[in-house]
Amino acid sequence: MTNGTPITLEIFKGEDEKLAGTTITKFAKAGITTMEQLAYSTPREMVELTGISIKTAEKAVLLAQQIINPGFITADILHSRLDQVTKCSTGSKQFDRILGGGISVGVITELIGEYSSGKTQTCFTLSVLAPLPRERGGLGGKVVFIDTEGTFEKGGTERLIQIAKARGIDPDEALKNIIWARAYNSVHQHTLIQNLDGICREHDVKLVIVDSMLAHLRGEYLGRGTLAERQGLLGGMLGKLLRLAGANKVAIVLTNQVQAKVDGSGAYGDPNQAAGGHVMAHACTIRCRFWKGRANTRLVSVIDSSYLPEEKVRVAITEAGITDEDGSFEEITEDDGFLETCVELEKVMNLPLPIKEEDETSD
Numbered sequence: 001m002t003n004g005t006p007i008t009l010e011i012f013k014g015e016d017e018k019l020a021g022t023t024i025t026k027f028a029k030a031g032i033t034t035m036e037q038l039a040y041s042t043p044r045e046m047v048e049l050t051g052i053s054i055k056t057a058e059k060a061v062l063l064a065q066q067i068i069n070p071g072f073i074t075a076d077i078l079h080s081r082l083d084q085v086t087k088c089s090t091g092s093k094q095f096d097r098i099l100g101g102g103i104s105v106g107v108i109t110e111l112i113g114e115y116s117s118g119k120t121q122t123c124f125t126l127s128v129l130a131p132l133p134r135e136r137g138g139l140g141g142k143v144v145f146i147d148t149e150g151t152f153e154k155g156g157t158e159r160l161i162q163i164a165k166a167r168g169i170d171p172d173e174a175l176k177n178i179i180w181a182r183a184y185n186s187v188h189q190h191t192l193i194q195n196l197d198g199i200c201r202e203h204d205v206k207l208v209i210v211d212s213m214l215a216h217l218r219g220e221y222l223g224r225g226t227l228a229e230r231q232g233l234l235g236g237m238l239g240k241l242l243r244l245a246g247a248n249k250v251a252i253v254l255t256n257q258v259q260a261k262v263d264g265s266g267a268y269g270d271p272n273q274a275a276g277g278h279v280m281a282h283a284c285t286i287r288c289r290f291w292k293g294r295a296n297t298r299l300v301s302v303i304d305s306s307y308l309p310e311e312k313v314r315v316a317i318t319e320a321g322i323t324d325e326d327g328s329f330e331e332i333t334e335d336d337g338f339l340e341t342c343v344e345l346e347k348v349m350n351l352p353l354p355i356k357e358e359d360e361t362s363d
Contacts, residue, residue, distance in 0.1 A: 007034060007035040007067065008033060008034055008035070009033060009034070019060055023050075023060065026051065027046075027050060031198035031201070032049070032050075032197065035064045035068050036247040038064035039064035040243035040244075040247040042061070043057035043061050044057070085104055086105045086140075087104050087105070088102050088105075088129060088130050088138060088139045089129050090102060090122060090126065091122075091125040091126075091321045092315045093324055093330060094314075094315065094324050095315050098300075098311045098312075098313055099286065099288075102137070104251060104285070105249055105251045106245050106251070107286065108238070108241060108242060108252040108283055108286075109251070109286045110255075110256055110280070110286065110288065111123070111253065111254070111255045111290060112255075112256045112274045112288065112289045113255075113289060113291065114257075114272070116292065117290035117292050117298060118298040118300070119212070119255040119290055121317050121322055123145070123209045123253060125163055125321030126143070126207060126253060127143045127178050127207075128160060128163045128169060128174050129167075130206060130251075131174070131206075137330070140206060141205055141207070142204055142207075143178045143205065144181070144199060144200070144203075144205050144207070144208045144209065145180045145181070145209045146181050146183055146192050146193070147180060147182050147183065148210070149212060149215050151211060152182070157175065160174060163320055165319075166319040166320035167321075179199065183216065186216040186221075189210075189216055189237070190237055193210075193240050193241060196208060196241075205248075207251045207252075208241070208252050208253070209253045209254075210253075210254045213237075213256055213276070214276050215257065217230050217233065217234055231277065231279045234276060234279050234280065238283035241254075241283075256276060257274075257275045258273060259272065259273060259275050260273075274289075284304070287305070288300055288302055288303065289301050293314060296316050296318065297315065298315055298317065299312055299313075299314055300312065300315055
């Protein structure tokens with residue numbers, strides 16, 4: 001990616017053609033059109049998607065990796081890049097704070113908890129906020145919501161409208177910016193995730209939500225005899241989501257259920273643990289645990305992250321979705337953004353603030 005612009009596979013064409021035109025066409029038909037998508041894929045995955053030989057797939061992936069990441073870089077350069085990572089507000093200033101500013105682009109964030117602990121409400125709030133411009137706490141793109149539990153069909157759209165209205169967002173626009181799909185079983189869920197590349201590219205998607213990741217797998221793969229097959233399928237879907245996050249620069253949010261600890265360790269702490277085992281744990285960069293609190297409040301804690309401290313805060317579920325414990329949330333209107341921009345211009349360029357014209361109908 002150069003200056004934030006994806007590099008297309010068209011650069012392989014020309015006199016010194018490194019890949020055959022027919023191969024590039026096959027990639028395009030499979031939804032692989034940028035160097036980032038190709039570099040984050042595996043040769044075996046490319047063989048399955050396009051039908052090309054493993055040798056050609058290995059060559060293509062290697063070429064793409066050399067172009068977008070030609071070698072090692074120093075930590076200071078990496079740090080400057082990470083400082084520019086876009087984050088989406090959760091709707092609560094305190095929740096944003098313990099996440100280092102909000103839900104991060106390019107990684108998987110996992111929301112863990114019992115039923116009614118606030119996971120889906122967080123997803124609904126994110127779905128409304130993510131399409132907002134970056135200066136208003138959003139990501140400036142659409143949202144894909146893969147629904148495995150039918151939450152949208154149980155009043156989900158009405159809840160989204162309620163959240164949007166409470167936050168001063170046009171509810172019709174909010175719904176238009178959410179691309180929903182119901183996964184009816186684990187195979188269907190896998191298919192939907194495999195097709196995300198094309199959806200994200202076509203609709204400028206910046207946030208992908210899967211609610212929940214393990215629901216179908218836990219119901220279809222019963223007993224220890226099916227554990228290896230289940231974890232293999234889970235690992236494949238998580239691997240695809242990780243590559244999607246990196247190649248398309250989108251945020252990934254997964255909800256996860258809990259299960260009882262059976263080794264006796266629950267007697268001295270939390271009796272429950274996240275489902276999915278080590279496969280799920282290793283794939284997620286940030287893991288947040290939800291607990292039910294008094295009245296409409298919930299406790300949220302970052303329980304695993306390589307760079308965020310473990311900290312617990314209390315949030316509330318209100319008409320506006322997830323908010324701070326007292327029900328407050330940051331209200332940012334278009335006019336606020338206008339004035340803030342003018343203030344910055346005045347500071348930097350020593351220019352007077354422009355006077356906004358009054359409406360013609362006003363006295």
